Amino acid sequence: MRVPVSWLRDHVELPADLSAEALADRLTAFDLKLEEIVSSGVSGPLVVGRVLALVKEPQKNGKTINWCRVDVGERNDPSVPDAPGDDVPSRGIVCGAHNFVEGDLVVVSLPGTVLPEVGFEISARKTYGHVSDGMICSTAELGLSADAFPGSEDGIIVLPADAAAPGADAIALLGLDQVVLDLEVNPDRAYALSMRGVARDAGIALGVAFHDPADVDAVEVATDGPGAYPVVVDDPAACPVFAALTVEGIDPTATTPAWMARRIELAGMRSISLAVDVTNYVMLELGFPIHGYDRALLRGPLRVRRATEGEQLTTLDGTVRTLTAEDAVVCDDRGPVGLGGVMGGEEVEMSATTTDVVIEVAYWDPPMIARTARLQKVSSEAGKRNERGVDPTLPARVARRVADLLVEHGGGTLLPGLTLIGEPPVLGAVTLDAGLPARITGVDIDTPTAVAALEANGCTVEVAGDRLTVQPPPWRPDLTDPYDIVEEVLRVVGYDQVPSILPTAPAGRGLTRAQQLRRRAGRVLAGDGLVEVKTFPFAGPADLDRLGLPADDPRRDLVLLANPLSTEEPGLTTTLLTGLLRAAELNVGRGHTDAAIVELARVFRPAERPEAPIYGVDRRPTVDELAALDAALPEQPHHVALVMTGRRELADWSGPGRAATWADALEIVRHLATELHVTLEVEAASVAPWHPGRCAAMLLDGTVVGHAGELHPKVVEAYGLPPRAVAAEVDLDALIAASPPVGPRPEFSTFPVAKEDLALVVADDVPAARVAEAIATADPIIESVRLFDVYTGDQVAEGHRSLAFALRLRAPDRTLTEDDIRTAREAAVAAAGARCGAQLR
Amino acid sequence: MSAPNSDYDPVEVTPLHPDEIARMRDEALAAVAAADSVAALKQVRIDHAGDRSPLALANREIGALPPQARKEAGQRVGQARGAVTQALAARTAEVESAELERALEAEKVDVTLPTDGRRPGARHPVTTISEHVADIFVAMGWEVAEGPEVEAEWLNFDALNLGPDHPARTMQDTFWVSPEQAATVLRTHTSPVQARTMLTRKPPIYVVCPGRVFRTDELDATHSPVFHQVEGLAIDEGLSMAHLKGTLDHFAQAIYGDGMTTRFRPSYFPFTEPSAEMDLLCYVCHNEPADVASCRTCKGEGWVEWGGCGVVNPRVLTACGVDPERYSGFAFGIGLDRTITGRYDIADLRDLFDGDVRFTEPFGVEL
């Protein structure tokens, strides 16, 4: 809400020396938060001038300039410069515009004027062979809208002939000295979308007198007469109050007075025509939206009803709207001519030929307006006020104020007769414990203080024992609950009065196990050299194509958004690799080819799910009702994913470094699992986006919880990564769920160890892990098995390889004998032979 | 030499003559002192302390002496041999030490060679600040609550006093899950976690809820469709705005140090009443008259915007099954991303989300 301070001063007795900053501070403390203080920044000798003479001088560049003599009154240069015409005191000014003639009043910036829009201080300068002693200004150079100065669009400002005498200060004349407070108005303070409301709050905040601009005598017009336009309200719930007045015979050429146009512009709206400007001006002044109809275009009586489903209306903004039964419309005999409380229709709009105006001032049901604004996706000054709730007692007075201004400035006649249908709804009184303000705010607020604060805001308060009954004023529909009353009291007492007391919470139990383990995972991964990134979870088919996911891959099934920011990314990702690979691409693109990145975040898995129910808010939903809410949500497990490109160890004096390989990706996931005391099994897998021969599935009790390995070369190419980039993704929630509450008990024997090596030949397609497992479980004294060599070549058969294992043998209760060792060794060979077809080499 | 004589004088056995023993000892000590390597010392040990060394041979002669002379001779020889052994040990230690020193000197390396072939990892500052905030509250006995990111409309809005036609809903710029009648959204704040907490726990409740939230803002230097919040909620008997202020002041001090404080300005949130914007004393200039005017962080205000807060609206308590007659509470929320960009003077919010490792690396593992 843009509030010109001078306008505010019409309604509240602000101290003359009060600065805009000090006023804004007080209003901010009153919940009218300052966004910014707007001022023109124009300073210096900007004056009114009369063009005494002008000589048109064609130039070589094809332009014609005007060499003018301008009378600027007491600011004329006594030395009489080299200007055309008689030797009258004046100034010589060169001007390139052509929309003015001798005798016109113009705006002159003399040397020393500062115009922020121009960007430099005006000075006398030599141009086109003359010394130009200033500049004749256009609206753009002054930061003004051309709307307020007809004919100025392609030239300079020509002031009305009676605007002021030459030499008069133009800064004040044009309102360039105006300071505007741009205030943020919260949705509960509809009243503050008006000078009336802001002025009232300023009065309370500063303790000065407020004069209510709506406090004019109510309409003295009888409810019958030719001006009472016939109106039928079919749906009083939608439109509880409807008032109308008629003004006839307005001069369609009458223009908006400059002060009014200027105020409308300062308040952030455009000046359009007298009739429109008057309705906007009164809306800004009193906060009540007004709609004016061109009476000549109306056919028959006005009727307020709900729209029928599918009914169409073209609104003022040129949009053809298809209405629903939720919307209220104002109709005449042809059908809807306005979207009630939100926007008028195009067909009956006031125009440059309008002479007779029907002024509609109606109070609409706020929730209905909010629904219409939302469903029709329309935002208007009227809708913004009506949906928040305006003062329903005002319509007749607002209509009268509009009529009076139209008559005053447009020369029309207010016809006798007022249409007034309905009664303003009365706001409910709020009863509260007199101690509540103190209890809720922690500030020592006694009853007289609370009552005074509320009365200042226009409430009436009854005190009965320890109960307060508060009747809010009609412009405060937001005051419905005892806590609303508390806030209103605290606003006056001052938020800065709230003391600081640290409450004592009961002893807590710290982080949950899952929270601790997620932190642990983050630290372990960082310890493994990975840099955490945060990417957006949005993805689309193009991302999934780049990953090479086949058509039937379940990860292609995204939770879709109704209103995604980009049509390229219409859904929520099922894999963190969509974001991570883009981040890898960015790092590589920025020359950081050796990057190891990781993300811990949720992914989203859709499923056929019921719609989420919407419950009332007057009670807690039942356990079953709560379960129904959760049942409507997709699964959202935390995943961990990583991508490594280029080298894991950099080349340096000690060697050529080492590229990150599929094994590193696996190792990091395994290390993570180990830190969570979870053992993962590994199986060969062939899953996008991994290399089909270099991808491991990681399993937990037979269920796949993730994959790791080298990326498919096509994926590497699609993201422009260095060859053989690697990646992994694992379901962190699954690992955490499997993590035992207590880690394994340490078990070790203090008897001597025996070491045995075993070389076995197996077929190429036998996984080494299976052989190792066969050996490890062959005899209880086999403490550990470690693969230390893999050999293929002349000494083993084609299609086979030799795996060499180092075994450590130890018994928990005795020193091993030669027999023990031989038995274990034979058992290992036998088990590997039986389960994996292994032969002792 | 005369004929055999019954008056044979044993003192006359030459190798045991004191002068002779002294000579043998001095000779040995000189050899020890002259040895300058472990090898040379080994030879000296054989020559002067071995079985066939002069002193060892002399020792054997003692048996030939009459009993009354043996003791003295034995002592004399023993002392000489002891002196030699001691000198040998001392010299050996000396020589070995010198040799080790030479060997170590020879093995000297250039310790300024790079040893950073494997880069350290790092955690995202939004993660670590979020943990830091949680720790501050956990230290006060609060707990950390969490909830889903795709959330039921009722929990994101209705339960928080944001009815379907509430004007504030349009302020929220919500991502809706398709189709819209599914009534699920990307949560626009972490407040539904507060609702879930009240719905599933009995007061007293003291929780913080950090998390990722979503609004339909296009990404630019100061806006992001995905950002991070931490909210706090306390529900207990007798809680007031003063307790809210006390909690926030403590929070500010825990993060920014002693002397920090907050201030309230009135504001509007549907889920709190009274509601306030909270400002944090500028953590750079502390609103000190000498520094505030030129302070870039607060732009001369002395305070920086930190978040929103208020007393929980009793309507929210009712919808979540908490008796508003018995309990009251407060809630607050701050933006974690803004806390990071403000504290580290990061001009462009996009740096937090584009994944450049050079952004995250300097933050290390903890803030």
Ligand SMILES: [Zn+2]
């Ligand atoms: Zn500062």
